[in-house]
Amino acid sequence: MKPVKVGIAGLGTVGSGTVNVLQRNAQEIARRIGRPIEIAHIGARRPNPACNIDGIRVSADVFELARDPELDILVELIGGTTTARELVLTAIEHGKHIVTANKALIAEHGNAIFRAAHERGVDVAFEASVAGGIPILKALGEGLAANHIKWVAGIINGTGNFILTEMRDKGRDFAEVLKEAQALGYAEADPTFDVEGIDAAHKLTILASIAFGIPLQFSKVYTEGISRITAEDIKAADYFGYCIKHLGIAKDTGNGVELRVHPTLIPKEVLLASVNGVMNAVMIDGDAVGPTLFYGAGAGAEPTASAVVADVIELGRALTVDHDERVPYLGFHADAMSEMPVLGIDEVECSFYIRLHVQDRTGVLADITRILSDKGISIEAMYQKDVDDNEPVPVVLMTHRIRESAMREALEQIAALEAVLDDIMRIRVETLDA
Ligand SMILES: NC(=O)C1=CN([C@@H]2O[C@H](COP(=O)(O)OP(=O)(O)OC[C@H]3O[C@@H](n4cnc5c(N)ncnc54)[C@H](O)[C@@H]3O)[C@@H](O)[C@H]2O)C=CC1
Ligand SMILES: N[C@@H](CC=O)C(=O)O
Numbered sequence: 001m002k003p004v005k006v007g008i009a010g011l012g013t014v015g016s017g018t019v020n021v022l023q024r025n026a027q028e029i030a031r032r033i034g035r036p037i038e039i040a041h042i043g044a045r046r047p048n049p050a051c052n053i054d055g056i057r058v059s060a061d062v063f064e065l066a067r068d069p070e071l072d073i074l075v076e077l078i079g080g081t082t083t084a085r086e087l088v089l090t091a092i093e094h095g096k097h098i099v100t101a102n103k104a105l106i107a108e109h110g111n112a113i114f115r116a117a118h119e120r121g122v123d124v125a126f127e128a129s130v131a132g133g134i135p136i137l138k139a140l141g142e143g144l145a146a147n148h149i150k151w152v153a154g155i156i157n158g159t160g161n162f163i164l165t166e167m168r169d170k171g172r173d174f175a176e177v178l179k180e181a182q183a184l185g186y187a188e189a190d191p192t193f194d195v196e197g198i199d200a201a202h203k204l205t206i207l208a209s210i211a212f213g214i215p216l217q218f219s220k221v222y223t224e225g226i227s228r229i230t231a232e233d234i235k236a237a238d239y240f241g242y243c244i245k246h247l248g249i250a251k252d253t254g255n256g257v258e259l260r261v262h263p264t265l266i267p268k269e270v271l272l273a274s275v276n277g278v279m280n281a282v283m284i285d286g287d288a289v290g291p292t293l294f295y296g297a298g299a300g301a302e303p304t305a306s307a308v309v310a311d312v313i314e315l316g317r318a319l320t321v322d323h324d325e326r327v328p329y330l331g332f333h334a335d336a337m338s339e340m341p342v343l344g345i346d347e348v349e350c351s352f353y354i355r356l357h358v359q360d361r362t363g364v365l366a367d368i369t370r371i372l373s374d375k376g377i378s379i380e381a382m383y384q385k386d387v388d389d390n391e392p393v394p395v396v397l398m399t400h401r402i403r404e405s406a407m408r409e410a411l412e413q414i415a416a417l418e419a420v421l422d423d424i425m426r427i428r429v430e431t432l433d434a
């Protein structure tokens with residue numbers, strides 16, 4: 001039977017993993033799809049010793065793939081949003097189906113790409129773009145399609161989780177662990193995307209659209225990274241029975257959707273707290289199914305290739321199916337998207353962990369608790385470490401639930417107190433109760 005002809009643009013970590021998985025499991029994949037998949041064309045500036053591409057046509061110009069009349073599917077694995085966007089739109093124009101692992105591309109340009117694909121009657125699949133090998137987009141868009149989704153919360157950046165785990169378990173230095181994550185192929189080309197939460201915000205944008213049927217709205221995601229987390233915070237969180245995870249949270253509050261990415265204290269006994277290293281996990285609470293948890297490798301060559309190849313298989317199976325009969329790009333039909341507003345961070349309500357350093361003088365704590373109380377913020381637990389005379393005193397507070405705006409105003413007043421030294425650390429606390 002005629003093979004499904006695939007072009008792979010980009011032969012880096014994920015590109016080479018994709019070649020290896022397609023070659024190693026060729027027979028099994030052909031049995032699943034009903035015909036073989038042929039890698040007919042590769043777009044790469046240079047070979048990658050991590051895979052064997054002998055006998056495959058190679059072009060240094062990736063646009064050769066977009067125009068190749070032989071290809072059914074173009075797999076975009078070059079990353080970035082400039083050339084990648086142009087490449088994908090050109091390939092669509094030439095009637096190719098698209099598979100991509102590029103969350104930045106989908107989160108920032110997905111609405112336009114889907115419009116172009118719809119007009120041309122081709123599919124765009126991007127399972128690898130969120131939580132690497134975990135089939136989370138298929139779970140949301142298909143497996144849980146019966147549900148009204150209440151919220152989604154996940155550890156969706158492998159590099160960040162790897163750094164936090166190594167800092168906590170081995171006391172390692174932030175910068176040193178980041179270098180290791182880069183060497184292992186987990187980090188983005190620009191690793192500030194990982195440590196400042198941008199990569200997780202891209203992924204949350206995509207998850208929320210498929211969960212709630214809202215357009216992709218990357219610019220509305222509240223985003224904080226892990227670069228300010230210190231060993232002191234990790235220890236203090238542990239003292240109170242929590243661990244610090246970098247979470248993406250999308251919640252339907254009934255008045256709008258919360259879209260936020262930030263470090264979060266979660267109780268040590270919840271399952272997400274045990275997700276360590278480069279592993280990712282996503283919790284989804286649906287009204288019919290209840291809480292569900294999806295776990296697996298969020299980055300790395302073959303885990304990501306697993307999702308890329310699954311998309312190639314899905315598109316390969318559907319090549320002859322009428323476009324309108326396929327699962328819509330975001331799981332909801334384009335003309336049935338919701339206009340539910342995205343809420344600002346000031347409207348979010350949660351508990352907080354506050355850590356600050358103060359001068360050892362009488363009355364400082366009384367001033368802090370008065371400011372909190374004036375804003376209606378009650379303290380659930382407090383910890384003040386003994387230090388030598390004249391040393392700054394670390395103070396850590398855990399509060400009850402309060403609106404973000406009240407906490408922000410209180411912290412502005414506390415920061416203005418003369419006895420309060422350096423920046424105040426504020427981390428949100430979530431119990432993840434379904
Ligand atoms: N590395 C990972 O664990 C994961 C990566 N992703 C995404 O997959 C995509 C690829 O990531 P990696 O493989 O890690 O990156 P990479 O940097 O290892 O590979 C990208 C490759 O594309 C090549 N390239 C870039 N522009 C090109 C052009 N114009 N023409 C020809 N070749 C070009 C580069 O030389 C490089 O070999 C990115 O969008 C990334 O966000 C998604 C999930 C996990
Ligand atoms: N840099 C990303 C790669 C996968 O999406 C991560 O670390 O999660």
Ligand code: NA
Nearest residue numbers: 127130132134
């Ligand atoms: Na995935």
